Amino acid sequence: MKLTIQNLTYSINDTVIVSDVGLNIKKGEFVGLIGPNGCGKSTLLKNIYRVLSPDAGSIYLDETDIRTMKSKELARKMSVMIQENNVEFDMNVLDMVLLGRYAHKKMLGNMTPEDYEIARKALEEVGMAEYEERSFLSLSGGEKQRILIARVLAQQTDFIILDEPTNHLDIQYQFQIMDILKSQDATVFSSVHDLNIAGYYCDRIIVMKKGRIIHCGAPEEVLTSQIIDELYHIRSEIRENKYTGRKQVYYIPNSANISTCAVTENL
Amino acid sequence: MAAAGFAAMIAAMLLGSVGIQPDWVVKILANHLSRHNIFSPEWEANKEAIIWTLRAPRVVMAYVTGAGLSLCGILMQALTKNSLADPYVLGISSGASSGAVAVICYGWFRFAGAYHIMFGATLGAILAIVIAMKVSSVSNKVTATQLVLAGIAVQAMFSAITNAILYSSTTTSDKLRSAMHWMVGSLASASWNTTVYVLIISLVCTVIIRLFHTELDVLMLGDDTASTLGINLRQVKIGVIVLCTALTGSIVSIGGVIGFVGLLVPHITRSIVGSAHKRLIPASVLTGGFFVVICDMLARILAAPEELPIGVITSFFGAPFFLFLIRKSRNSFGGKNG
Structure with missing residues (x-):
């Protein structure tokens, strides 16, 4: 798309x-x-x-x-x-992810077993399968974020x-x-x-x-x-990350008080 | 909970100045509901009248009031994403009582026949909800502080209107009594005629709300998220407001302003069954019904032979709880969400 x-x-x-x-x-x-x-x-x-x-x-x-x-x-x-x-308001993790299926639901229809399956699969994909009964508000920031990703995945x-x-x-x-x-x-x-x-x-x-x-x-x-x-x-130096092969940004704070050339040599 | 509610209703029908045997209550109810004399009357006719025409409609009305106000609380909480919202706190009940009083005193809306009081109360509720929502939302978000402040103002305004109308149009002896009725509520005037139509409206609203439980779940996540999940915000919000005002209007037109039920009951049920509306709605309807039946019973027996207004009892439970909730949500007062 x-x-x-x-x-x-x-x-x-x-x-x-x-x-x-x-x-x-x-x-x-x-x-x-x-x-x-x-x-x-x-x-x-x-x-x-x-x-x-x-x-x-x-x-x-x-x-x-x-x-x-x-x-x-x-x-x-x-x-x-x-x-x-x-x-x-709190709700459990599975219910939260299931709401991603809302747009696929018929008017007044209930969530189908297929919706549950998709939601559980999404939870599995973000590594939160064993959390489905936990309450959303009790999770840490990273866990909440993964649940929200799972909801996005469930939305397909x-x-x-x-x-x-x-x-x-x-x-x-x-x-x-x-x-x-x-x-x-x-x-x-x-x-x-x-x-x-x-x-x-x-x-x-x-x-x-x-x-x-x-x-x-x-x-x-x-x-x-x-x-x-x-x-x-902010000044910076761009080099290749030798592990990933992608560009890596090194920041040089103004307080470091060195010229960009000096940094380049030392790196 | 349904069984507890039923037991409370039977118990409430037993209590009173005229003593009645427990099995009579069941037998009288069975006779009337089936419209046949299943049980041959072994009681005096006046006791049957007390049960069937006085106590039974009152108890049913109490149950419907509790269930309906709890549902209104749930609707308002989903609409504002704030657990402090309830038809009483937001002044919607006061708006409805002003509407009802205006219709009674000035004789408006005669075309609506027997339902003109309810019609007026619903219009008052709509006016109040519109004002409360407009004032309490800042760039489309309702903050706790704004919500409580808007509620106080709307409530004060409509209480003043109610009193002004009552004092300018009723005779001296009625003033205090009718003002009391509308301000703190009473179910003493419940009869089968009125109870039945409130019961039907409440049942219809409950069924509709239960059908749209997923929409309420989505709405609760916040407007932005709800719309990205596929909710038509405008339609759902209008639907919520229509249901809420119809419920509040019909209940207040009979019982007056009964406070805090919509705040207290959903909060308790949320802590037991969670906030997913599929379970929250039936749980709150059952708990709310039970709660108000008990409160009405207390209203009748605590100061016997006098009767306390039921709003006094519900506020006695609800107000300290409201304080507790405000204290608990202090982070959102002036904090990062405020």
Whole structure:
């Protein structure tokens, strides 16, 4: 399933948050979205998953304008993982994952044995099979996140959107969650906080700044010292990670008080 | 729980100034419900009248009130994603009582026939829910602080309206009594005519709500998540508000404002069966019915031969519990969610 965005603009009270964004994501691609805090990443994603509606521009999933799709129809094609820190009511893990089947359910129909099977399989895939009777709120951050991934998997969509899926997680879970996502047979569009994670997992990285897309390309084209400085105002050194063969970013804090040349020699 | 509820209802029918043998209650009920004299009457006709025309409708009304208010609590909690929400706390019950009083005193909505009071109460409830929701949501999220504040204001406003209407249009001797009835609730006026229609509305609402239990589960996760899972937010929210106001309106039009049931009962059942609505709805309906039957029984016996308003009893249990919940949710007051 491919995504096409044309001239998307979104503003709140005359402040433009996303400005004239156009992009294409091809079927099966794993695309990362990076940019400094407040650059409009989440807002762009919210427009795509239709929680916000754009002031101008259009968004197409394959050839269909998402505005013309019914709620359930959209949810059968696109699943979304966002941070859920404010769930006040508790439910058990299996029930939580089963809600991913909602869009496939007939009106007033109950969850079928097949839905249960899909939910359990999703839990197994994220390594949480033995947690199905546990209460969701009793889980740790990393465990909750894996349950939410399982719910996304249970939704069985061709297109997955994630808003910083590995935020606040221990490094072990960051890689675990990205591995699970990478192994899916789906098109993935995710905002990513950690540039090295983006560099390792993404086929293509889209760079946003002040509501606009300023770069777009393969990790080796986008992860350069120049672009990182432009985005985050920090010096960096890009080298190949000899274990993964991918680009690795080494940050050089300004307080380190050494010239970039000296760093290059020492590395 | 169903058995406990039934036992409580029988017990409630036994209690009172006129002593009645336990087996008579069952026999009288059986005779009336089957419309045949299965058991030959061994009791005086006046005792049969007390059971069938006074106590039975009252007890059934108590059960329906408890079940219905608990359901309203569940609906409001799913709608606001906040366990402090309930028709009383949000002022919806007060709105309904204003509507009912206005209709009685000014004679509006005569076209609705016998149902005009309920009609007025439902309109009042709709007005109150709209105001409470508008005030308590900040950029589409309802925070605990805003919710409680909006509730206090809406409640105060509608209580004032209720009293103003009552004091300007009833005779002196009725004022206090009718004001009391609407402000703290009483089931003393329940008769079969009124009870039956509230019972039917409650049954219909319960069935509908139970059918849409998955929608409520999804709604509870927050608006953004719910819409990504495929909920049509607008339709579901309107549905929740319609059901909730119909229930609150019909119950308040008979019993007045009975507080905290929708807060207390769902909270207790959540801690036992969890928050998945498939189990929460039946559990809360049964527990709520039982709870209010017991409260009504206490209202009748605690100050005998006088009768306490039932709202006093439910608030006696509910208000401290409400304080406890506010204390427990203090993190969301001014904290990261506030």
